[in-house]
Each structure stands twice: as C-alpha cells, then as structure tokens.
Amino acid sequence: MSEVTIIINEQPITVPAGTTILTAARDVGIEIPTLCHDPEVSRYGGCRLCVVEVAGWGSLPAACVTEVRPGMVIETESARVLEARRTILELLLANHPEDCLTCEKTGACALQDYAYRYGVRRGAFLGERQNHPVEADNPFIVRDMNKCILCGKCVRVCSEVVGRSAIDFSHRGFRARIATALDEGLQQSGCVFCGSCLEVCPVGALTGKQRRGKGRPWEMTSVTTTCPYCGVGCQLKLQVKNQRVIGVMAGGSGLNGRHLCVKGRFGHGFIHHPDRLKKPLLRKAGVLQEVSWSEALAYTAQRLSQIKQHSGGAAIGVLASARISNEENYLLNKFARRVLATNNLDHCARL
Amino acid sequence: MRNLMEACCQRCTHTPASPCSEYLLCRTEGPLCHESKECRQQRKAFIDEVTIPSDSPGRQIIVCGGTGCTSSGAANLVDLLNQEITAHNLGNSVQVKKTSCHGFCENGPILHIKPEGIFYTKVKPKDIQDIVLSHLVNQQVVKRLLYQDTAGNSYPYFQDIPFYAGQTRLLLRNCGQINPESLADYLAVGGYRSLVKVLQQMTPDEVIEEVQRSGLRGRGGAGFPTGRKWASARKAAGDVKYIICNADEGDPGAFMDRSLLEGDPHSVLEGMLIAGFAVGSTKGYIYCRAEYPLAIKRLKIAIHQAQQVGLLGSNIMGSGFQFDIALKEGAGAFVCGEGTALQASIEGLRGMPRVKPPRSTEKGLWEKPTVLNNVETLANIPVLIQTGTEAYRKLGTVKSPGTKIFALSGAVTNPGLVEIPMGQPLREIIFGIGGGIRDGKSFKAVQLGGPSGGCLTEQHLELPVDFDSLTTAGATIGSGGMVVMGEDTCMVDVARFFLAFTQAESCGKCTPCREGTKRMLEILERICQGKADLKDLGDLERLCRVVKNTSLCGLGQACPNPVLSTLQYFREEYLAHIVEKRCPAGVCSSLVRYSIAADRCRGCGLCLKNCPVGAIEGEKKQPHTITAERCIKCGVCLDKCKFGAVLRG
Numbered sequence A: 001m002s003e004v005t006i007i008i009n010e011q012p013i014t015v016p017a018g019t020t021i022l023t024a025a026r027d028v029g030i031e032i033p034t035l036c037h038d039p040e041v042s043r044y045g046g047c048r049l050c051v052v053e054v055a056g057w058g059s060l061p062a063a064c065v066t067e068v069r070p071g072m073v074i075e076t077e078s079a080r081v082l083e084a085r086r087t088i089l090e091l092l093l094a095n096h097p098e099d100c101l102t103c104e105k106t107g108a109c110a111l112q113d114y115a116y117r118y119g120v121r122r123g124a125f126l127g128e129r130q131n132h133p134v135e136a137d138n139p140f141i142v143r144d145m146n147k148c149i150l151c152g153k154c155v156r157v158c159s160e161v162v163g164r165s166a167i168d169f170s171h172r173g174f175r176a177r178i179a180t181a182l183d184e185g186l187q188q189s190g191c192v193f194c195g196s197c198l199e200v201c202p203v204g205a206l207t208g209k210q211r212r213g214k215g216r217p218w219e220m221t222s223v224t225t226t227c228p229y230c231g232v233g234c235q236l237k238l239q240v241k242n243q244r245v246i247g248v249m250a251g252g253s254g255l256n257g258r259h260l261c262v263k264g265r266f267g268h269g270f271i272h273h274p275d276r277l278k279k280p281l282l283r284k285a286g287v288l289q290e291v292s293w294s295e296a297l298a299y300t301a302q303r304l305s306q307i308k309q310h311s312g313g314a315a316i317g318v319l320a321s322a323r324i325s326n327e328e329n330y331l332l333n334k335f336a337r338r339v340l341a342t343n344n345l346d347h348c349a350r351l
Numbered sequence B: 001m002r003n004l005m006e007a008c009c010q011r012c013t014h015t016p017a018s019p020c021s022e023y024l025l026c027r028t029e030g031p032l033c034h035e036s037k038e039c040r041q042q043r044k045a046f047i048d049e050v051t052i053p054s055d056s057p058g059r060q061i062i063v064c065g066g067t068g069c070t071s072s073g074a075a076n077l078v079d080l081l082n083q084e085i086t087a088h089n090l091g092n093s094v095q096v097k098k099t100s101c102h103g104f105c106e107n108g109p110i111l112h113i114k115p116e117g118i119f120y121t122k123v124k125p126k127d128i129q130d131i132v133l134s135h136l137v138n139q140q141v142v143k144r145l146l147y148q149d150t151a152g153n154s155y156p157y158f159q160d161i162p163f164y165a166g167q168t169r170l171l172l173r174n175c176g177q178i179n180p181e182s183l184a185d186y187l188a189v190g191g192y193r194s195l196v197k198v199l200q201q202m203t204p205d206e207v208i209e210e211v212q213r214s215g216l217r218g219r220g221g222a223g224f225p226t227g228r229k230w231a232s233a234r235k236a237a238g239d240v241k242y243i244i245c246n247a248d249e250g251d252p253g254a255f256m257d258r259s260l261l262e263g264d265p266h267s268v269l270e271g272m273l274i275a276g277f278a279v280g281s282t283k284g285y286i287y288c289r290a291e292y293p294l295a296i297k298r299l300k301i302a303i304h305q306a307q308q309v310g311l312l313g314s315n316i317m318g319s320g321f322q323f324d325i326a327l328k329e330g331a332g333a334f335v336c337g338e339g340t341a342l343q344a345s346i347e348g349l350r351g352m353p354r355v356k357p358p359r360s361t362e363k364g365l366w367e368k369p370t371v372l373n374n375v376e377t378l379a380n381i382p383v384l385i386q387t388g389t390e391a392y393r394k395l396g397t398v399k400s401p402g403t404k405i406f407a408l409s410g411a412v413t414n415p416g417l418v419e420i421p422m423g424q425p426l427r428e429i430i431f432g433i434g435g436g437i438r439d440g441k442s443f444k445a446v447q448l449g450g451p452s453g454g455c456l457t458e459q460h461l462e463l464p465v466d467f468d469s470l471t472t473a474g475a476t477i478g479s480g481g482m483v484v485m486g487e488d489t490c491m492v493d494v495a496r497f498f499l500a501f502t503q504a505e506s507c508g509k510c511t512p513c514r515e516g517t518k519r520m521l522e523i524l525e526r527i528c529q530g531k532a533d534l535k536d537l538g539d540l541e542r543l544c545r546v547v548k549n550t551s552l553c554g555l556g557q558a559c560p561n562p563v564l565s566t567l568q569y570f571r572e573e574y575l576a577h578i579v580e581k582r583c584p585a586g587v588c589s590s591l592v593r594y595s596i597a598a599d600r601c602r603g604c605g606l607c608l609k610n611c612p613v614g615a616i617e618g619e620k621k622q623p624h625t626i627t628a629e630r631c632i633k634c635g636v637c638l639d640k641c642k643f644g645a646v647l648r649g
C-alpha cells in the first residue's frame, strides 16, 4: 500500500494512504476530540468537533472523515480551530439541560469532558431549548432526548451492528431528533433491548433504567466476568459498588466487544435476589436443609454409584446446560459415558 | 395516419421491438425508405399544424396553461374559445392549443395568436367573444388587450415587448409554443435530432469531448464543468452507471426547472439519453419534488410516449444503445437537492448528505458511478449537440458559455422567467427586461442565488451575471433566483427570512448547521424586534464564520451568505435596529412608530375616531398626538388621514 507523508502540528508523519487525519494524529499521540466518530460503525462526520485546519483550505475539514493527502500541513488546535470547536460546544450546551449534578452520565460524559477541556460554559447563546418528554415506558432504557447531541452513533450501531434499525433520525432543523417509527416507543419498535446504543452514547441521553440513582461511575469497581446465561460466553464488566452489582457493561473484549444481549446486559437482578439459592440443599427427613458443598457432593457421588451398581448406568440420565461452556459440556459428556456408563444424555437447548 | 408518430403507410416497418434506425428523421423529413408524395404531404401537414409557418392558411390560438395563468383564470378559456369558434364556423381554420408557461405570469392569462404573433394579456372570459369576433372574423386586433408598458406604449407582438425583446430564449424556445404533452410537437420543432446525431454519427468519447469543448457548466448552482463530470463517470470502473436528473428545485421562488419540465419535458429526456450514451449508462432517474404535480404528470406522459415509440428501452432506434428512465418523487426537502442526500432519498433512506469524497461520479447511487445533473444543464445538451460548440459558445462569456434562466421576482415591474446570455449586466436584467422597480420606487438591492446566495446593491449593477463575477462581491448566481428589492425593504428582515428557511430545512446531521442556524435566526429575530445589542452582532458574525467553515454540506456552508452580504453592504441598517431601535425601511413591526406631524395635522379627528385602541388624543382643529405605549401599530390612522399628517418610521 502506498504511503503518504503529512505534517501535523509541525510533526512530519508517514501513514498508509487512506488513513484519516484523526487516525494519523492519534498515531503520534495528538488527541482530536470526537463525539460522533466510532471506529466500529460507518464514517459519519456529523458533530464537527474534530475539525482541523489544513493549510490552503478555506473551510475546516472534519478529521474523522478526511483522508490524508500528500503534503498536507495540518494544525489541530489553531486559533480558527479553537474558535470553531468552542462555538460548536457552546451551541451544543445552549441546547442542553443543566443537569450534570444529577445526570447518570456525569463523570463519564464526553460533552462534559470536552466542555472542561475547552473551558466552555453554558449561556453563550440564549434561546429556545429542545423540550421532549423523557421516555421510560420500557423496563430497561431511559431515553432523554433533551440530552441527545444527535451524534447518530445509536442509529448506526443499531442498524449496522445489531441489525435492528429500531431508531432513526426524524424531523428537520432544530426539531431533528432520534425517534422510533411513528414515535411508538422502543417496545413497539423492534428493539431487542440489547443496549448497544446505550453503550455507544457519548452523553446521558440513553441510560440504563435499573441503575438510575444507584451510583456514580467513580464509585464503582469494574469486575470482568463471563456472562452466566449462555454458551456464547460474552465478557461482562460488572459495575460493583459496596459489594453489590449495580449494572453491567459489555467487557469491551473477547468475541462480543461492546455488545451483549438483553439477558447479559439487563438480566442481573437475580444476583442479589433474596430467593436466590446460594448454598446446596439436601432433603433430610422430608425437609430441605442447607448443607456444605462437600456434603452435597459426597452424597450425590454415593447415590450415583449406588444406582449404577444396583440398576446399571442406563438407569441414569444426564441433562446438560446451555449456560455452561463447550468445554464444560464436553467434560460432562465424558463423565456420563465413561464414569456413569450411560448414553442417556441430552441438552437443554433441545427442549 | 392520425398523427405524426404513426406509420404513413404500410411500407413503414418501424416498431419499438424492431426499430427503424431512421424512425425519427423519417417522421419529420420522410418518408425516407420509400418515395411517396402523399406520405410526404401528410407528414408536412402535421408539422405545419404545430409550427404554423407564416404562410399558413390556418391559425393557432395559444392559451397559456402554465401554473400562473391557470390560477389567474385561464382554465376555461379554451372551452370558451372552442364554443365561440364553433359558433362562428371557424373550426376548420383555427385550432386552439394549450401550452405551458410563457414566463410572463404577472400579465396572465396570456393568449397568443399565430402566425401573426399577436399577444394578448390579462384575458378574461368576457374578452373571448371580442377576440373571436374582432380578431378572427374581422381581422381587427383587440387593442385594449395588448400589453402596455408603464409609459403607456402598446405592443402587439410578443417579440417586441421589452420583457421578451431583451431575452435570448434558447432553452425556453419551446415553452409556451408547443404542446408539452405531445411528442409529435417536440419532433415537429426539431426535437430528438441531437439524439439521432449522437447515435448515428458520434462515439461516446466524441460526445464527451464536444460537451467539454462547449464549456457547459452545471446550472444547479455550483457551475461544475459538465463535460468533466461525464468524463470521470465514464472512466470510473463498473458496468452499472446511473444518470440522475436533479429536479428537486427547492430554492424559494425559483421555478426555472419547473417551467422547463412543464413546458418542454422531452428536451430534458433527450439530454439524459445523450448523457447515458456518453457515460455508458442504461438507467436514468428523475428526482422531482412532489409539489410539482404538473411537471410530474408531464414527465410521466413524456416518458411513456418515448417508451411507446422506442426512444427509451432497449436497442434505441436500432443503435444497440439501451436506456430507460424512472421517476422518483421527492417529499420536498430542500436538502434533498444536494446530490448525496438526493441519492440517499432514491435509495429509500432519509435524505441526509454524506461526506465527499468519494464523489458521485465514482460512488453515487447504490455506490455506482453516477452523473447528477440539473434539469437546465440537461436541457442545454440537445442544443449544444445540434448547434455545435462554436455556435454554442457565441452566447455567453468565455468562462460561462450559453444562456441562463432566471426567476425574476420581487419589486420589479415585470417579474417572470427570463433567459439571457451569460455575462449580461445586472442592470440590463432588472431595468431592461424587468422594467425597473414597481410603482416608481427606487432600487435598493437584488438577492441572487436564494438561501445560498447574497445581496448586491446599486454599485454592483454593472457586474456581468456569470458564474465567477458575482462571487467576489459576495453573491452567486446559484440556480437562478433573482429577487429585486425596492427602497421599502428591510435588509435585516430579508436575512431573517432566508435564515428561517435554512434553519427549517437543515437536515440536522451536523451541529453547526442544525444548532448554529437556530441561534443565528434567534439573533436576527431579536434585531428585528429591537431586542438585540452589539454583543449579539458579534455573536452573529462569529456564527456566520463557524457555520460556513465547518458545516458538512453546501446547505450549511452557504446559508450564512444572506447574512454576510447584508452585513457587508447594509451594516448601518443593522446598527439602526440595534442601537437606535429603528427600522429605517419601516418594515419591522415592533420597531415601527406612528406619529402625527403637528404642522400637517388639521385636527379633523378622523384618526382619533378610527383608532381601535384610543391611542390618539387631541382637541378638534388642534394637532393630534399618538400615545406610543397604547398604539398597537395597526396603521389605521395612516390610511385614514387625508392630509398625510400621520408618519410611520
């Protein structure tokens, strides 16, 4: 592939042709702010926060969608760029609720971070603000379109990664917003509540319903684990505060990346549920009683051996679970055929 | 043989399935495959019926069926004429024909009698009897229906009327002259000859070379060289390519493209066919806004007619060239005129622009190489192929050859559709063709290029109107909107009007355009209401800069132009609103003040009696006064006062 040499902030750098200015700059550690850019979905160029100055160009191109050309001389923080960037942030804030104090996203919000980085406050422009009702008519996702900056990431992830296209832009001009078809709410929209939109939203426009008010990002520790629900084995990051799981984020690694299904992302209510079984139970004299794991295992081994001896392995049946991994299912298979000597083996996924 | 398109006799072998390569020429100059006086005469009779040559024994009465004349009452003139003609037994020598717009709507309904060329204006149903009896029976021109200029001169002939005399109607040649719903009419006046020439005598590369040499530049606003666009689409890899005709025409007040489509749809189809041949495309789309029902109807008819005779389809006129055209109706979003948004809309997506490159000529509709051309650009193609580059370049300037159609509107005496060679000075258009400012008022500014353009002033009137000359002054010819403004126009209000339009039409994709135009509009509204301060003016200028420099597509990039140009040339008017809380033109209602000039007031009390809110006080025969706090600015006192004592300002 051919290479292109350019100069960014007086630093010469050589990158493969077809690289965007944004990527080229990041390669040498120059951070250009972005709100709508996301490497996992298609190029967009909508928020215009990433504009840079290219010598000889009249307008300021968006770094995330402009490919380098030989000899380009780029400045990422020139006076013109800063004026534009601050103005764009001021425009976004002028149409944004004053809610950082109670917002779920505070501390992990790109708009907040960039306002801080560029010293931009609200109030540069007075005037009308969007005023939409907050939508919370479903069990999982709260949509506050007043906080939406229309970066379009949710729209792209839903159509390009999840393949649902449950949401899209509607209306024009100042009235433009993200909506479901005919505004009928997520539950009627074909949304599968995978929450990928929530994962990519840079601001507090999309948040998880269950975790509202339960903790700030900086109060949580993140515990990486594997989803217990199915054999796909998605990586999760449990958001833990005071020994309690408050929420779940995708692990950002492994085969699932930033994506989960509704069960993995939202189905963690059982963890701290009072009805949850935490110790093995053994029926003694007709009553279930808590016992230790070693007692339970020993009792199970003893009974299985007895049955096998008395009636033969064929008297035993084994049902494997979809919630365990392939490897575990393999071991169970071996255990059944070799140790228990039974071929009565089935799997819950067939039921 | 019932019409020109049909076979003259059984010797004609043409069918769309097995087309005769001479079909078109044969219809107008033939028959070509056999010699027959009778066949030839039959064909000539049909052609004469359309063209009405000067020695024609028959007469043709043209009734303008354009949108303007129809709404001013032309609809039933045709029936009335036919009734009268039958009553006077003239049916054999006079035919009545409904055409499309003549571009002179202000003076409609228009009636035009051929071959003598008498041109009647503002014809009412009650005038029909007079026209038939006096003009057709007694050969007396009805003088009172002739066009009269403001000086009182009458003009019997269409070509002498100053509005038409100053024009060069090259693209509009057929508009108002032929029946746009008849393929035969178009053929009779020389239509599809360029297609024949291209298919029979030229290679695709030669066509592109010809278009490149002609210097034709896109009429959709940007002025991009058409030949270069075609060449890059031809070069682009891939065997599926598309031609798109951009008939979205969203600029408020513009109706150039609509008139062409309503008046001469086949010329646009011919342009598309030639583009398809040159580029190597077999499929064309016309993207027309649904608010143009008449244009859509005529396009559908024209496409159907062309398909019927094999001018669209496979193996067109036996040449092996295949091309078809589909019509796509747009929902009337201004941004859908932008190429990439238009393509998204055809694909069934929301009409939102995408970042370029890749250019449409490489990856356009469905990611295939696509040529997108404006209606008027395409209508130029048959003309320049027919006349050849040299003749074509005689019109217009070196860098902007050819003519351009403008929708002249606003405070001029003769608003309408005008076609002029590029390079004419603005003054010529506004004061020559347009007849100057209406009601004897003085000229203040002219807005060119709609929401993407700018305002020019008295000092620019000598500037030639072409693609390049106006840009340095802060305007552009855009797609051809030209709004003339008189002394009583408020320039802040004009800027506010255009911003309100662009804000409502912004697609919402990018922050500067979506949010920036909103704040610009709010500032302009505050200025008009007298609620703005000098910081607002600074903010407005900064927003103009940022929105222009950072927006994603042409809509956002160009939308500050109306503000920037009015700020440049009418800054004192902005300052009057902001600092003095005064609207010098007396337009901004919140800033208007009514007062009574004591020296002129006779104390008649008429204003006092009529003021709906009792804001006027005064003794009889003593000068009256208006209490500003109570006045609701209804203007009644101004209308009522017989002594001109009430002042507005």
Ligand SMILES: Cc1cc2nc3c(=O)[nH]c(=O)nc-3n(C[C@H](O)[C@H](O)[C@H](O)COP(=O)(O)O)c2cc1C
Pocket: B217, B218, B219, B220, B221, B222, B223, B224, B226, B246, B247, B248, B249, B250, B251, B334, B335, B336, B337, B338, B339, B372, B373, B374, B375, B377, B378, B479, B553, B554, B555
């Ligand atoms: C917001 C916007 C609206 C536009 N609307 C139109 C339109 O209505 N008709 C048109 O022909 N071109 C329109 N254009 C220009 C087109 O993008 C494109 O340049 C043109 O159709 C190309 O054709 P041409 O080369 O024949 O002029 C518009 C551009 C922008 C940015």
Ligand code: SF4
Pocket: A096, A097, A098, A099, A100, A101, A103, A104, A105, A106, A107, A109, A110, A111, A112, A147, A203, A204, A205
């Ligand atoms: S979305 Fe971000 S900027 Fe907006 S209120 Fe929440 S934390 Fe603050």
Ligand code: SF4
Pocket: A154, A157, A158, A162, A164, A165, A166, A167, A190, A191, A192, A193, A194, A195, A196, A197, A198
């Ligand atoms: S939860 Fe998933 S399916 Fe629903 S809108 Fe978000 S991304 Fe689309």
Ligand code: SF4
Pocket: A147, A148, A149, A150, A151, A152, A153, A154, A155, A178, A197, A200, A201, A202, A203, A205, A206
């Ligand atoms: S909801 Fe979030 S992700 Fe979606 S457009 Fe708004 S800010 Fe972007």
Ligand code: SF4
Pocket: A227, A228, A229, A230, A231, A232, A233, A234, A256, A260, A261, A262, A263, A264, A265
């Ligand atoms: S998140 Fe869904 S798909 Fe992934 S492991 Fe859990 S249940 Fe399976």
Ligand code: SF4
Pocket: B335, B352, B353, B505, B506, B507, B508, B509, B510, B511, B513, B514, B551, B552, B553, B554, B555, B556, B557
């Ligand atoms: S400039 Fe305006 S119309 Fe163009 S993409 Fe941006 S928001 Fe949409």
Ligand code: SF4
Pocket: B594, B607, B610, B611, B612, B613, B614, B615, B616, B626, B630, B631, B632, B633, B634, B635, B636, B637, B638
């Ligand atoms: S403008 Fe109307 S309200 Fe004001 S003084 Fe005149 S009549 Fe009265």
Ligand code: FES
Pocket: A033, A034, A035, A036, A037, A044, A045, A046, A047, A048, A049, A050, A051, A062, A063, A064, A065
């Ligand atoms: S990050 Fe580049 S435009 Fe949004």
